[in-house]
Amino acid sequence: KERNPTLLSDSDIQTLSKMHSLNSTWKITPQKLYREIKFNNFKEAFSFMNQVAIFSEQIDHHPDWENVYNLVKINLNTHDIGGISIKDIFLAYAIDTIAMNVRV
Numbered sequence: 001k002e003r004n005p006t007l008l009s010d011s012d013i014q015t016l017s018k019m020h021s022l023n024s025t026w027k028i029t030p031q032k033l034y035r036e037i038k039f040n041n042f043k044e045a046f047s048f049m050n051q052v053a054i055f056s057e058q059i060d061h062h063p064d065w066e067n068v069y070n071l072v073k074i075n076l077n078t079h080d081i082g083g084i085s086i087k088d089i090f091l092a093y094a095i096d097t098i099a100m101n102v103r104v
């Protein structure tokens with residue numbers, strides 16, 4: 001197993017999230033990134049989740065999420081370090097891109 005990514009400092013998180021416009025879509029705390037996404041229906045929500053799941057497997061970093069019908073609530077953090085690493089920033093950016101392009 002590769003070694004754990006580094007815990008990002010508060011100001012690194014701020015800088016990186018602004019660079020990638022994550023600050024407009026994610027609620028950011030030192031512990032986690034949080035976003036809710038509402039789709040038009042369940043089919044779109046699940047299509048989104050399927051694409052994120054495949055990407056998550058590829059990067060070995062996974063969302064903590066829940067889904068009720070067309071709503072998906074997502075928490076990102078890095079368990080081993082109890083906070084936010086560059087992997088969370090990377091996954092958040094991918095999630096925003098996938099969400100923007102969901103087609104059923």
Ligand code: H2B
Pocket residue numbers: 001060061062063064076077078079080081
């Ligand atoms: N996903 C997230 N979000 N945080 C982690 O710390 C994490 C993960 N760790 N996916 C990975 C898998 C680890 O458990 C495996 C063993 O690599």
